[in-house]
Amino acid sequence: xxxxxxxxxxxxxxxxxxxxxxxxxxxxxxxxxxxxxxxxxxxxxxxxxxxxxxxxxxxxxxxxxxxxxxxxxxxxxxxxxxxxxxxxxxxxxxxxxxxxxxxxxxxxxxxxxxxxxxxxxxxxxxxxxxxxxxxxxxxxxxxxxxxxxxxxxxxxxxxxxxxxxxxxxxxxxxxxxxxxxxxxxxxxxxxxxxxxxxxxxxxxxxxxxxxxxxxxxxxxxxxxxxxxxxxxxxxxxxxxxxxxxxxxxxxxxxxxxxxxxxxxxxxxxxxxxxxxxxxxxxxxxxxxxxxxxxxxxxxxxxxxxxxxxx
Amino acid sequence: xxxxxxxxxxxxxxxxxxxxxxxxxxxxxxxxxxxxxxxxxxxxxxxxxxxxxxxxxxxxxxxxxxxxxxxxxxxxxxxxxxxxxxxxxxxxxxxxxxxxxxxxxxxxxxxxxxxxxxxxxxxxxxxxxxxxxxxxxxxxxxxxxxxxxxxxxxxxxxxxxxxxxxxxxxxxxxxxxxxxxxxxxxxxxxxxxxxxxxxxxxxxxxxxxxxxxxxxxxxxxxxxxxxxxxxxxxxxxxxxxxxxxxxxxxxxxxxxxxxxxxxxxxxxxxxxxxxxxxxxxxxxxxxxxxxxxxxxxxxxxxxxxxxxxx
Numbered sequence: 001x002x003x004x005x006x007x008x009x010x011x012x013x014x015x016x017x018x019x020x021x022x023x024x025x026x027x028x029x030x031x032x033x034x035x036x037x038x039x040x041x042x043x044x045x046x047x048x049x050x051x052x053x054x055x056x057x058x059x060x061x062x063x064x065x066x067x068x069x070x071x072x073x074x075x076x077x078x079x080x081x082x083x084x085x086x087x088x089x090x091x092x093x094x095x096x097x098x099x100x101x102x103x104x105x106x107x108x109x110x111x112x113x114x115x116x117x118x119x120x121x122x123x124x125x126x127x128x129x130x131x132x133x134x135x136x137x138x139x140x141x142x143x144x145x146x147x148x149x150x151x152x153x154x155x156x157x158x159x160x161x162x163x164x165x166x167x168x169x170x171x172x173x174x175x176x177x178x179x180x181x182x183x184x185x186x187x188x189x190x191x192x193x194x195x196x197x198x199x200x201x202x203x204x205x206x207x208x209x210x211x212x213x214x215x216x217x218x219x220x221x222x223x224x225x226x227x228x229x230x231x232x233x234x235x236x237x238x239x240x241x242x243x244x245x246x247x248x249x250x251x252x253x254x255x256x257x258x259x260x261x262x263x264x265x266x267x268x269x270x271x272x273x274x275x276x277x278x279x280x281x282x283x284x285x286x287x288x289x290x291x292x293x294x295x296x297x298x299x300x301x302x303x304x305x306x307x308x309x310x
Numbered sequence: 311x312x313x314x315x316x317x318x319x320x321x322x323x324x325x326x327x328x329x330x331x332x333x334x335x336x337x338x339x340x341x342x343x344x345x346x347x348x349x350x351x352x353x354x355x356x357x358x359x360x361x362x363x364x365x366x367x368x369x370x371x372x373x374x375x376x377x378x379x380x381x382x383x384x385x386x387x388x389x390x391x392x393x394x395x396x397x398x399x400x401x402x403x404x405x406x407x408x409x410x411x412x413x414x415x416x417x418x419x420x421x422x423x424x425x426x427x428x429x430x431x432x433x434x435x436x437x438x439x440x441x442x443x444x445x446x447x448x449x450x451x452x453x454x455x456x457x458x459x460x461x462x463x464x465x466x467x468x469x470x471x472x473x474x475x476x477x478x479x480x481x482x483x484x485x486x487x488x489x490x491x492x493x494x495x496x497x498x499x500x501x502x503x504x505x506x507x508x509x510x511x512x513x514x515x516x517x518x519x520x521x522x523x524x525x526x527x528x529x530x531x532x533x534x535x536x537x538x539x540x541x542x543x544x545x546x547x548x549x550x551x552x553x554x555x556x557x558x559x560x561x562x563x564x565x566x567x568x569x570x571x572x573x574x575x576x577x578x579x580x581x582x583x584x585x586x587x588x589x590x591x592x593x594x595x596x597x598x599x600x601x602x603x604x605x606x607x608x609x610x611x612x613x614x615x616x617x618x619x620x
Contacts, residue, residue, distance in 0.1 A: 022423065025437070033438070042438040074419055074426035078435050080444035081395035088391055108416050108453055109384055110483040113332065116384035125388050127335070128343070128352040134390035143418055145455045146481050147488030171456050173420040178457030179502065184492045189499065192489065 002206030003164040006100045009067035015297045018068040020268025023051040029282035048082035055090045061286035063097035073105040103137030110149040118157035139164040164212040172218025172241030210236040219247030226254035237263040243270040249303035312516030313474040316410045319377035325607045328378040330578025333361040339592035358392035365400045371596035373407035383415040413447030420459040428467035449474040474522040479504045482528025482551030520546040529557030536564035547573040553580040559613035
């Protein structure tokens with residue numbers, strides 16, 4: 001009912017990294033695509049098959065050193081229902097390997113509709129007495145613009161199935177300040193959203209001090225990351241924007257508490273396309289992903305040590 | 311590239327109603343479910359087959375009197391990838407019948423990820439030179455909390471494929487005021503979001519005065535609906551909350567302009583479950599849905615006439 005399982009996996013691997021699985025076809029080596037297209041044609045099914053094989057190989061290369069994966073729903077919906085099947089199969093495979101899965105859907109709605117999203121991504125659905133887990137993530141990213149009516153339906157599912165959520169608070173993009181930074185009764189909107197996370201999370205306490213309601217806070221805004229870490233002591237952070245969006249390890253140090261917990265840093269492109277950046281043979285893409293993940297782990301470790309010293 | 315096609319269908323049918331397709335299994339008559347489960351088992355595939363048959367019958371009963379349908383993604387995701395296939399097939403069927411399809415996904419993200427959602431729901435995706443329309447809605451509901459970075463990627467797709475979007479501005483739920491009503495630089499957050507809609511829409515002008523960027527404004531807040539209609543003259547409104555959420559026809563009159571345009575009112579549960587409310591034989595569900603849609607059409611017509619008089 002909290003994010004304790006995620007925290008335990010982070011401790012076990014000594015690595016606060018989540019590998020984003022945003023499988024653009026461009027990221028996938030040619031030999032995987034050729035095989036998939038030979039079997040399914042240049043179709044949505046073919047694209048979905050290539051994505052799944054790519055993801056599985058990445059998971060095989062990362063599961064023992066990276067605690068979590070974060071599939072981004074948009075890149076699966078992009079390939080229609082075959083893409084959604086690849087999302088399901090990716091989640092299933094990552095969980096079989098012991099990874100924590102954060103489904104990045106930024107879903108939002110109210111009442112029974114939000115309950116449907118909660119059941120779809122975190123819980124189970126009943127079909128005439130038979131129960132199914134449609135996607136079965138461990139956590140889901142959500143958007144809190146609709147207020148408590150949009151979040152409360154998730155909390156029940158989190159409690160029942162031992163899941164968590166991450167609410168968008170301060171996002172990593174350049175225009176995130178357009179609304180999120182505007183003063184709302186004397187403090188920025190992102191701060192008001194963050195304080196709601198503390199409130200919503202109170203009913204899902206965890207044994208490491210963090211609740212089941214986390215927050216998305218971008219690495220590209222280190223000052224706000226620091227401010228929010230202090231202001232939201234029970235809210236675990238999912239931090240995008242590291243690497244491709246320009247933030248470095250020093251920028252994310254403020255996301256962590258004194259014990260070096262409290263946050264998980266996402267890397268999608270850098271890990272998935274490490275083979276391109278390295279210029280290694282495409283067949284070696286999974287090993288390149290592992291090398292990048294290990295490099296990132298060390299980089300974060302050093303930044304956290306420096307931060308503790310300073 | 312605007313919402314002109316929707317407006318033209320509303321004029322043609324003389325009916326500013328969109329039928330929400332939120333197919334909970336409870337809403338579906340037993341004979342449809344039994345047939346689907348006999349064929350597919352009590353599985354996600356069985357549920358999806360029942361949903362599709364139910365939706366098709368509703369579309370058959372409504373297409374000549376109701377201009378648009380609004381499938382709610384959550385109720386399709388709830389049945390996993392078979393549910394997403396039912397969403398695709400529902401959209402395809404409604405479009406074949408000439409209906410305008412608003413995919414209610416409240417999607418949100420940034421940059422290339424938002425482009426992926428745009429292509430998935432409103433545009434096309436390329437697989438090694440072959441092009442596919444993954445879901446092919448005419449419009450998509452979206453959440454603007456991330457600012458312009460979350461909306462700009464959609465505008466290009468709207469222009470290319472003649473589509474539109476509806477941004478959440480003031481939602482119909484009781485707690486929508488928690489954040490949306492709070493003063494942000496002297497005016498409510500919903501008003502700031504609404505003004506962004508005017509700005510975002512400026513690049514997608516339409517011939518009836520409304521752009522391709524609409525707004526979701528709840529029927530349950532008639533005063534705000536009135537205020538926003540005046541403040542956002544180029545923004546078309548999608549209005550949920552009529553019927554099941556307690557708002558009546560008089561409450562939504564303020565959503566319309568002097569020509570009786572400017573808004574489309576959603577009804578989901580009342581149309582889909584008309585057979586239950588009427589107590590008619592379950593086999594008669596589609597005709598009951600049509601009777602309810604005609605009743606609503608007349609009710610809105612009267613309210614608009616009264617509003618024009620007063």
